[in-house]
Amino acid sequence: MAHPQPRPNVLAIPAYVAGRPPTVRPGMTAYKLSSNENPYPPLxxxxxxxxxxxxxxxxxxxxxxxxxxxxxxxxxxxxxxxxxxxxxxxxxxxxxxxxxxxxxxxxxxxxxxxxxxxxxxxxxxxxxxxxxxxxxxxxxxxxxxxxxxxxxxxxxxxxxxxxxxxxxxxxxxxxxxxxxxxxxxxxxxxxxxxxxxxxxxxxxxxxxxxxxxxxxxxxxxxxxxxxxxxxxxxxxxxxxxxxxxxxxxxxxxxxxxxxxxxxxxxAEGELLARVDDLVAERDRVVAGLRETGWDVSEPQGNFVWFALGDRTAEFAAAADEAGITVRPFAGEGARVSIGETEGNDRLLEVARAFSA
CATH class of the missing domain: 3.40.640.10 (Type I PLP-dependent aspartate aminotransferase-like (Major domain))
Known part of the structure; x- marks a missing residue:
């Protein structure tokens, strides 16, 4: 039976994949590091x-x-x-x-x-x-x-x-x-x-x-x-x-x-002071990654990139087990947002174990 058809280009539109929320794990605070969100509450x-x-x-x-x-x-x-x-x-x-x-x-x-x-x-x-x-x-x-x-x-x-x-x-x-x-x-x-x-x-x-x-x-x-x-x-x-x-x-x-x-x-002054704190935390995370042997690209946003290739899904799964979600791009790498300090510390632990 005939039915309305969208334009061919509409059928070809790739899906936008949003950052996944963290998996709820009993006794563990989970952190969403998959969407480049500002972790601070609004002023x-x-x-x-x-x-x-x-x-x-x-x-x-x-x-x-x-x-x-x-x-x-x-x-x-x-x-x-x-x-x-x-x-x-x-x-x-x-x-x-x-x-x-x-x-x-x-x-x-x-x-x-x-x-x-x-x-x-x-x-x-x-x-x-x-x-x-x-x-x-x-x-x-x-x-x-x-x-x-x-x-x-x-x-x-x-x-x-x-x-x-x-x-x-x-x-x-x-x-x-x-x-x-x-x-x-x-x-x-x-x-x-x-x-x-x-x-x-x-x-x-x-x-x-x-x-x-x-x-x-x-x-x-x-x-x-x-x-x-x-x-x-x-x-x-x-x-x-x-x-x-x-x-x-x-x-x-x-x-x-x-x-x-x-x-x-x-309130821009107060907001940008928080940005300074996030940048300092980003720099701390990058230094920690490099100390454990990771060669990460120079990040200038509120996230870091892991060029993992075929290991991307494995890295994302390891992060999920640790109570953090990252944004994987299949076969290419994973982007990880800079979030709360504890979540960032868990990222360093996952990266340390993963590179071993």
Whole structure:
């Protein structure tokens, strides 16, 4: 019997695999280190702002996210017209591809990188051009330039790269952007920018001001700890930002999410102090791993990458037995978030035993 059929590209969309919650084990506190979440609870002022918004949930949110746009514009010192907000930076990826790609157009990005890229590209009927990362998990920017054709509409640079960890330098990005055709949208995906501690780190805002084709993607999910509320934003010159807004979902960002994001900006000093603590914990974990013989890529996000190849599933199972969940990528490796100190200590124990 005949039945409705989706477009062929919809059937080809790869599934997004979310980080699995930890297995409950009697007598053991379990830790979820599989989703790059901020382990700290929200600050009291953020909770209070969200609670006030909950009290009027019978009303639609401000569709224009006016107060949030104003707060971001003031914080970043950019025009409101150069901003676009959405339900997480992942929504902006979908919007960008829908706004700039027709079926058959190409999107170039490193691989492995953020899992949502191929999903968004395939959903729009466009084609992914995946350029392998280097052995140490870095973008091969020269190879990405070589992959650009007359069908390329977007090129994505995820820095720090999720899930492998390294970030590009400003000098590397400048040299890359100087050779990207001006009609190609160049994404600088900065979901983890607050965790970067390196020489010659990318200055995304300065980069967007110099390049009319650059768009920055940022999120409140990671450093700001609002993963459950879904708020992301793009910074781009008006001709790009307006296209993102044009294809956005009406009333997409809830009133509660808007209120929490604004309060988080107001509490930014306290929030970023927590980020400093997470970075220190990341550095402690990396030092411990290297002491036991692990050659991990230089992490600049709130996670570390284990290039395990065929041993990935075995490592994930060993972690699960120890009461921590990691994010395995079959046949490639495992990404492990920096979380609570005890969970991180268990990771070091698992890694020590696994490498023995």
């Amino acid at each position: 009291p002022g953020v909770v209070e702002a969200a609670t006030r918004a909950v009290a009027v949930m019978n009303r639609y949110p401000d569709m224009g996210s006016t107060a949030l746009y104003d707060a971001l514009a003031a914080r970043l010192e950019v025009p409101v017209t150069d901003l676009a907000v959405a339900t997480g930076s992942v929504a902006l990826i979908y919007q960008l591809v829908n706004a700039f790609c027709a079926p058959g157009d190409e999107v170039v990005y490193a691989w492995r990188s953020f899992e949502a890229y191929p999903i968004a590209v395939t959903a729009a009927g466009a084609e992914s051009v995946k350029v392998p990362v280097t052995a140490d998990g870095r973008h091969d920017l020269e190879a990405m330039l070589a992959a650009i054709t007359d069908r390329t509409r977007i090129v994505m640079v995820c820095t720090p790269n999720n899930p492998t960890g390294p970030a590009v330098t400003q000098a590397e990005l400048d040299a890359f952007l100087a050779r990207v055709p001006e009609h190609v949208v160049a994404v600088v995906d900065e979901a983890y920018l607050e965790f970067v501690r390196m020489d010659d780190a990318v200055d995304g805002l300065a980069t967007y001001r110099r390049h009319p084709n650059v768009v920055l993607f940022r999120t409140f999910s990671k450093a700001y700890g609002l993963a459950g509320f879904r708020v992301g934003y793009a910074v781009a010159q008006e001709h790009v930002a307006s296209a993102l807004r044009a294809v956005s979902l009406p009333f997409g960002v809830s009133a509660v999410a808007q209120a929490a994001a604004i309060a988080s900006l107001e």
